[in-house]
Amino acid sequence: MHSFGYRANALLTFALTILALMCAMASFSDNLNHPTPTAQVQVLNINWFQKQPNGNDEVSMTLNISADLQSLFTWNTKQVFVFLAAEYGTPKNSLNQISLWDGIIPAKDNAKFWIHTSNKYRFIDQGSNLRGKEFNLTLHWHVMPKTGKMFADKIVMSGYRLPEEYR
Amino acid sequence: MGFVGETVDSIKSLQIRQVLTQAVSLGMIVTSALIIWKALMCITGSESPVVVVLSGSMEPGFKRGDILFLHMSKDPIRAGEIVVFNVDGREIPIVHRVIKVHERKDTGEVDVLTKGDNNYGDDRLLYAHGQLWLQRHHIMGRAVGFLPYVGWVTIIMTEKPIIKYILIGALGLLVITSKD
Numbered sequence: 001m002h003s004f005g006y007r008a009n010a011l012l013t014f015a016l017t018i019l020a021l022m023c024a025m026a027s028f029s030d031n032l033n034h035p036t037p038t039a040q041v042q043v044l045n046i047n048w049f050q051k052q053p054n055g056n057d058e059v060s061m062t063l064n065i066s067a068d069l070q071s072l073f074t075w076n077t078k079q080v081f082v083f084l085a086a087e088y089g090t091p092k093n094s095l096n097q098i099s100l101w102d103g104i105i106p107a108k109d110n111a112k113f114w115i116h117t118s119n120k121y122r123f124i125d126q127g128s129n130l131r132g133k134e135f136n137l138t139l140h141w142h143v144m145p146k147t148g149k150m151f152a153d154k155i156v157m158s159g160y161r162l163p164e165e166y167r
Numbered sequence: 168m169g170f171v172g173e174t175v176d177s178i179k180s181l182q183i184r185q186v187l188t189q190a191v192s193l194g195m196i197v198t199s200a201l202i203i204w205k206a207l208m209c210i211t212g213s214e215s216p217v218v219v220v221l222s223g224s225m226e227p228g229f230k231r232g233d234i235l236f237l238h239m240s241k242d243p244i245r246a247g248e249i250v251v252f253n254v255d256g257r258e259i260p261i262v263h264r265v266i267k268v269h270e271r272k273d274t275g276e277v278d279v280l281t282k283g284d285n286n287y288g289d290d291r292l293l294y295a296h297g298q299l300w301l302q303r304h305h306i307m308g309r310a311v312g313f314l315p316y317v318g319w320v321t322i323i324m325t326e327k328p329i330i331k332y333i334l335i336g337a338l339g340l341l342v343i344t345s346k347d
Contacts, residue, residue, distance in 0.1 A: 004170050005341060079228055081284065085246050092272060097246035099266035104227065104284060126269050140247045144228045149312050152247060
């Protein structure tokens with residue numbers, strides 16, 4: 001009854017139960033955080049705007065992104081993945097989401113940032129619908145926990161418009 | 168008398184009725200594990216509800232040996248989500264993030280482009296030759312939860328099968344020799 005194997009088994013089971021409970025509690029504690037992030041994005045310049053030989057529109061732009069995501073961080077946060085996506089509809093597609101820039105924020109100290117960049121990924125439409133197109137710029141973030149459930153949310157910024165002519 | 172001696176003695180003292188009882192309890196353990204796995208498949212709607220991260224392409228978010236819990240709902244796929252997908256001609260599923268989505272108005276079909284957070288370029292090089300987009304049927308599920316390190320158990324067992332056999336043997340011996 002009180003053999004070595006029996007005791008080792010009981011100890012291991014107890015330790016794993018406590019560990020699982022602590023992980024669950026850490027993940028649950030994220031629900032108590034009510035973040036209030038802020039973000040502003042400006043399109044400073046359309047670098048070029050053209051139709052590719054295969055008929056798809058492509059645009060390159062310079063962006064100024066500033067955001068304060070410090071309130072997303074809790075003690076169970078490993079990192080925050082943040083990205084800026086252009087979102088618009090076309091006659092063919094009800095939704096197009098194109099990531100223009102992304103970044104990994106490893107710690108709370110880096111979560112208030114300001115960046116001046118041209119788009120990191122190519123902004124290519126499926127077709128030729130971008131002239132004069134109104135689009136939203138949405139800042140998405142995905143909170144990766146040290147353990148447990150992942151969180152995601154976004155800030156939608158509307159009222160951006162591409163030029164009427166290629167350049 | 169040590170632990171080994173006790174074990175040998177208890178094997179010697181086995182009787183047929185006891186052997187049968189142990190076989191049944193061993194069967195119960197195996198089947199209940201199977202039931203839990205299949206129930207998870209039903210609840211999450213994904214054919215593999217749990218995956219182990221095998222590469223470092225999503226570092227520092229997911230490291231090799233971390234476990235991801237998947238969920239496959241009817242919800243549309245959106246940029247930023249971490250999806251697990253199968254590419255034609257590749258056996259091992261890949262866990263990467265969606266960076267571009269084009270959703271058709273008439274059919275609701277999606278064209279999706281993925282990228283690993285730690286990779287320089289997007290995943291078109293990983294897709295089948297000439298494939299530009301992933302469709303819905305390539306995607307096995309999206310990651311909703313995360314548990315670090317636990318997946319190392321399976322990685323070690325697949326890469327060093329001898330450890331797996333030792334472990335199974337030891338567990339089997341324990342079950343057979345346990346009296347209660």
